Amino acid sequence: MDAPLLRVRGLTMTFGRGFRRAGHRALDGVDLAVGRGSVFGLLGPNGAGKTTLIKVLMGLIPGWEGEAEVFGQRAGAADVRARIGYLPEAHRLPGYLTGRQVLRIYGMLSGKERRQVEQRIPLWLERVGMLADADRKVREYSKGMQQRIGLAQALLHEPELVFLDEPTDGVDPVGRAAVREIVAELRTRGTTVFINSHLLMEVERMCDRVVIVARGRIVREGTVDELARRTGRVAFELASVPAELERLLALPDLVRTPTGFEAALESAQQDAVIDRLRAAGVSIRSITPGRLSLEDAFIEMVQGDTR
């Protein structure tokens, strides 16, 4: 197995600790190991420590304890930061710059040569749909436009690890689709992406794995499928829905849907239902096992942890 891209062991961060003050422990012994090429969703309630974890890894918060390594080096080192892209939550781009100037300056601050940066600027402006407004001052931008430029600055230098803190915040549906597309491309390129978002639907659609943080600790980690477990119900999509469906199947909790029906079925029952439908000449288009949404799973887990 490859060495992990990111490894955190016993990471603890306490804010406001003083001579006679215990302070607030934002991270409490976090352990995490992440390989290459996955899209991680970082979930957790407000104040769980998600942003603190990212900021520690970005070198924005000094004074942490434990181990935190990125690319095999101590988190926060300049060499490490050069290989990371970061879109902070509620970021504020300098209003005195235009979108193009932001990308130029932040691209060069990331350590790239000006020539390389200049080549990539139009590509990324187009990617985030800001080519037409690139030469307007940032202070004239809407929140969504600033978010798009912020995303471009995080990715312009082609980082190997990307932290996106609320990347779709304020972005319109078209923009959200573009963000999803960009994240999918990053995954294809082998870039590891961390997405911190409260929009769990977005996380569910973009992420392979999910890390749930609560009270400064990682409470669960796994694939979306593992976390959003099955509900036991199965949805059938039919070519045509027969009028005598209830009589034909004789299932106690059958519920009709516009394209078919759903019901609570064990595996053996599913086979019997399929046989009956085929015998009645009903064409089955799809069978989808129902599962708990990530949001439901998240609420269940966090509430369980709080209790």
Next chain:
Amino acid sequence: MKRSVVTALTLDALHQVLDNWVFRILTGLTLVPILLTFLIGAREEGVVLLFGLKTWAYADLPAVGPLLATTADPQGVVIANLLQLFFDQAAGNLGTLLAIVATSFFVPRLLEKGAADLYFHKPVSRSALYLSRFLAGLLFIALSSGVLALGVFLGLATASRHVDPGVLLACPTLVYVFALVFPFTMLVGVVTRSTVASILLSAMFFLFNGCIQQAWISLEQLEHGPNVAALVGRGASEDEDGKEQPEEEGARGVRDSAFGRALLATLDGARIVLPKTSDADHFARKLRTSLSPPFFRDEAEHVIVTRLSGGLVARTAPTTPPPAELAARLGTLRLAVQSDEPGAPETEFTLWSRPVERSTSTVNGRERERVETLSRAGEALEDALAALGATPTRQKSRLPSDLDAARVDWSATDPAAPARLTSWCFKGSEGELLFTLLVRVPGQPDEATVEQQTQRFTRYLALDRTAIDDWYPAQLGFTAPWRTNVFFSVGSSLAFVALMLSVGCWRLRRIAF
């Protein structure tokens, strides 16, 4: 640090400055003095509007005319006052304060939530980012003052025909002063993260520090400086009865009292620690003076000839030297100037000096020192001329610069080289030397011609009243005692800057964003 990072930080600083509305106002304000220097010129003949559309003689100017009429070089005085107004008062004080206001937000805004994350997650050290804001501040003041200095320089050169490269020194001077204050502004910014606190505390620091520096310099000047009373008054030559004037001891005796000594010790201590912002103006003044020195200056007695009128040229020795007996009476030759204008008399000007004569006399049993007065000096010259066969006439007079003098007129005794001669005996600020200006107009000119010829030189001869302001700059030097040593002044100021920046960087490194 990589070149691209340096470029990025510079670009960021430049954009931040150019987008700043106070910078735009400040740049707009600098256009006012620039336009003034283009539209209104101060030339030798008077004040000129729109390159000669209308001209007013200096003496005819309202309010300041009579004063200017008595100065040796009204053009120089007007330009010097304009430069002082533009650079020392407007740019040096008001401009620096405005620059502090305009740049105070640089650090607090960098540290605002949302902005800080974007900058500090990049692979650039916090110290480099902090210093880039310092660079942005310097860039701000350099651009503003550069426009002002270059504009005024070009305005003076075109409208006033006064080419003074020293004017351009205003730019580095203002940058230096700002560089000494801005690290404090930044430190307040990084500690409080408040723009308002940065502005208020920095302005207070700038004014307080300026007061400390100026008070220290003033006390130094009072203790060791030139005879201010002589320079601003009539000079040391008015003691017609020859009595030695008592020296004004009040200010010079500050160290005599315990309070005075404690005050001076406190001032000395503050002076050592704080950045020497006032010295910057004095360096500039010294450099400006060295770039455009007067034609003649007696450092001890503060007698100057600011420049030569057109058509006069300097000579190493007079073409027609005075007889040896007369030369012995005049003392040492200090300068020789001759008219070289076609069609005009070859008038010759020579300036001589010798120590004033002192004698003692006993009055009522008490011994008193008597110092040679101007009238006595005139009398002695009259006697020497009479001994040579001339028929001199003596009168109490004043030079155009309002300097008391004893004037003696006579005609040359040699029929082969007829000439009208005039001598003016006067003293410098300290009254230790007696100067004699000898004017020789060849031929047999009438009185009006003699006066006209004489004034071509005497209008620029005066006591250097700027010596009061020039005294402290003159003390500054690379080999001067440590209190006025340039290395100490600059070194300790830069040490203050380094300390402020270091503490700022240290504080910034400890901030959790």
